[in-house]
Amino acid sequence: MKRQLPLMIVLVLGIAFTVQFFIPSRASEVTYQTALQWWLVMSSFAMVLALGSLVNHHVLKIKRRKEHWAFSWVTLAGLLVMGALGIMGGPSVGLRWANAAYNQLFLFVQAPMDSAMFAILAFYMASASYRAFRARSKEATVLLIAGFVVMLGIIPFGAMLWRRIPDISEWIMMVPNMASKRGILLGIGLGSTATALKIILGIERSWLGGSGK
Amino acid sequence: MFSHDIWVWIAAVLTLAIFSFLYKENPFYRFAEYLFVGMSAGYGLARVWNNALVPNFINPFWAALTAERGATGPLLADPRFWLIVPALLGLLYICRFIPSLSHLILVPIAIGLGLGSGMGLAAIIQTDIIKQMQSAIGDASNVAAGGWPLVWGIVSLVGVLTTLSYFFFSREHKGALKYSANIGIWFLMVGFGASFGNTVMGRVSLLIGRVQFLLTDWIHVIR
Structure with a gap:
């Protein structure tokens, strides 16, 4: 059941929203928009998973005094400061000083490092x-x-x-660049279609983890 | 001569710390690298909170909870209230950190995969396959354009087909398929070269931007 339920969910939603594309009605469009909003809300929580893994990695590194462990404090501080200021300065809390500090950090710390990283x-x-x-x-x-x-x-x-x-x-x-890019895009399109079908029909199961069986 | 702005100094020192990696890995670079990872994650968190969760869940859900029920009907009939369902499903991602419940993470993943595959299937066929093929054939058969545009359209279509034949692995590359795949490789190499050239120029312009910042805003050599 632990594996059958997720496979059933994928099958039902996959078929339903493939069919939905071909139904030109108001109800179909409302269903699509609602599902899109629900998906956005649900997938936003995946950020917790990503941040949890990052924090876990660095906390363990500090606890076990691994090589360069002291720098993990820098990552954790950066995450905390930027995340907290961004949330406090955002529309939900609306603290102006936090918004100003967040903007300064973005302009003079985040953006220069971003450009420099790609420039090298x-x-x-x-x-x-x-x-x-x-x-x-x-x-x-x-x-x-x-x-x-x-x-x-x-x-x-x-x-x-x-x-x-x-x-x-x-x-x-x-001409030649466009031709090769079109060929690659067509390949990606065909590959994505095949993969989507394999996922919907439960042939591709590696996302279940382990051997997928 | 140097800037008196502390923020400019911070940006300049961090830029130089990152450039110091060109010599060799060192503690200054490592500091900047770790800081960059942390701040990028914090920035991502703030963006998800402010741009996804607040407008799509927190604000409408809160509005549903605090609305005067007489005007909008019962709470359970308010679609904004039901946004709690994807939020609860999203919370199942946290089960990853609880070993006995870790299998529950498959539920939100399955919903995401099902919606993504279903919504994406027709869209991919339409944009990546049909539209691309339409454009390639359209350029090659545009007799009204005539002359060189028509010739380049035909060359482009040949390029598309030979590139596709290079990625056709269901048959061994022998005979005509081998020749076709070889022509495809040449088109691919020109395409990769063009992408390479564009990417290098993009990176060089970023480098020019950083050097300009150091010389103009930081040490005021260029005015």
Whole structure:
């Protein structure tokens, strides 16, 4: 029963909301909107699970004095301060000083760290492209040439080198790039459809945990 | 010369702490990394609370509880009251932390999967399959456009079909399928190259943004 009930829920809801898509009536639309709101409310509580796991991981790390345990206090403090200020400054509590502090923390702590984290990837990408170029295969060369032309096409320096570079860059984006992206999207679509059907019909059971049996 | 704003200093020091990873892993980077994880989680919590729970559950549920019953009918007939059901189902996620009840977490997961699969199935077929195929065939058969647009439309359709053939694993890649899959690889490589170029430029512009912040807002070298 522990496994049959969830499988039944998936089957019934999956079939009901697949059929709902093809029923153009007011009742069908209301059912869809209600289910969407219920789903949003229910899935919001999954945040508790995520935060519980994060807190659990760091509390255990501190308790067991694992390597770099002292930094776990920083994570827990960041979570507590940002979470508390965000909630207190939000529309439900509405403390203006908390909202101001939350905004300052977002603008001068969260956003700069976010940008800096992604910015350092530029260096690792440069090193990855160097390694790809050393592979000396035809495919790697095509990849790098396409990437290089697209990069030159974006910046004014590309047009300074040769005025046709932006046009070639646009052609790469609109023809071969679009074709491969469409092929990938179609593959994703077909794969997602097959997976959704497998989940609804109970063929795919890995989400049940363990062996799924 | 340097900024007198404490917040600018905090942002600058944290930016430099993260950039210090380019030399090697060090305690300054680790501090910034752990802080980033904690603050991102806190930010996520605040967003879920303010943008999902408050407008979709807490406010309507509270309004249902405090409404004057004469005007809106009995409490059980108020649809806003029944929002307690998904909230209680959502609370079952917490059962994950109680070993004897941990199997109950499968209920909200099953509801999410059932709704997601059911609502997504037709939408995926419509957007990812039919619309994409329509556009690919439309570009390749747009005779009215003529000339190069028509040629590129046909090239694009060939690209779509050969890319798809590369992902066709039900048959061994031999004969015509092998040639088709090989052409598909070339299209894929150009596509990956274009994505690579765009991503690098995005990251470089972020880097320029951070360096500009350090030179302009922090040490005022650039005005």
